[in-house]
Amino acid sequence: MTVLPTKVFGAGDDTVVLLHGFLGSGRNLWSLAKALARRRSDLRVVVPTLRGHIGAPPLAPGGTLESMAADVVRLGEQAGARAIVGHSLGGRVAIVAAVDHRVPVWLLDISPGPVVAEDTEAVLDALLAAPAAAASRAEMGRALEAAGAPGPIVPWLCMNLVRDEGGVRWGIDRARLAAFHRTESGRNLWPYVEGRGVDIAGCVRGGASNFVCAQEAERLEGVGARVVTIPKAGHFVHVDALDAVAEVLSSGLLRGRANPG
Template sequence: MRLASETLGEGGDAPLVVAHGLLGAGRNWGALAKRLAKRRKVIVVDMRGHGDSPWSDDVSYPAMAADLAGTIAAEAGGRADVMGHSMGGKAAMTLALEHPARVRKLIVADIAPVAYDHSHADTLAAMAALDLSTITRRAEADRALAASIPNLALRAFVAQNLAIESGAARWRPDIAALAAGMDGLVGFPARFAHDSFAGPALFLRGGASDYVSPAMHGAIRARFPAARIETVEGAGHWLHAEKPEAFLAAVEAFLDA
């Protein structure tokens, strides 16, 4: 699948491809991508079923990895540094394991190659249940979602996925496909249980997040033996948004090494 993408900057040792998380979009990385692009070419993608990229019933990590491999082949000269957050981090890990020749350096933000107990099914169900025919402004969607998504920050994040054109509202993400594929999205492909990526890898975890616990470090190093695991202190799961300076410093130090 050809992904929608935005390219910024030029130069550097290798282009940097950035993959967002579930219900995100490339535009979520706008400010950080611009700063990273001062010293290198940066390609920010919309993952399949998100943003302006095409929809597909297949939202598996191997499918997402194939999309990223295609982007690298078409827009990054065949090999790139790859950075992914959450869902995008799992897609980036899958890319490195399945298409290692496409990846020079790997950066994974607050996710591990393991299956998680949590699910975002309730959020997707709330989005699917919203009567879009009654929505003409994001503020109306916010009020309508308040009962089913009480967390204000999460609700604001979800609302960014609402497109309103000529008075008609629609969700940019493929809610049905993502909901149907949720078991795979919270998991990690079992077929890579004995595979590894030998290249440089940086795993950044939020100090206030429980997504990458010490118990998961073994699973990370089994598949990524050269991995460095670092903590962005005081950051939760959206560490790049909550602590952008610390996140940026860690990423640039790794890419420049």
């Protein structure tokens, strides 16, 4: 059995794994999984929470993309997964996992190149500066904002809190995840695609996001990926444009190559 907590949507014969992003959890993709299962009765959508994230086994010191991907490979083999879809960090984990579990990968607002988002360091600094515990989520939220976390993402960060006697505390190892991000986000994963045969079937990018630049999109198209840009959507493209993302994935998953959209 996989060590990762998972939730399954749909009861089709073809299994697809959905992977969430950094500091998130499987819950972040439940709405997308439901939308996919509604559109495609042939699909069984498995949504795990990655190692090191809330509710999942801890990430070992010095953890890497490979150590996260090993769990996904195990899950994919056990579930008979025929494709992996990953948002942000989940997409990068999917690329590494597909070296061993040879299935097509769909990326949600991420590319194989080094991550260059400019605001991530400020978020990590605020997360590390916040107290270990607080009387309430609201109090922790105020502490995060005071430490420099942008207001709109504070509720998302607070999803990593768990109830404790007298209030809330962090359910993740913040320092370990921050160290992981600082070493792994700068890695260039193109050699996995262009040198080791990982199949990137498609990429859905947000038109208002800087995570997949025009050059990366062109390079993805060069290896046969279908690249779809959703105008006005940000990095959380599956939240900003749920129906559009679900429609692209529904039309593309396990259906072979299509013309770029």
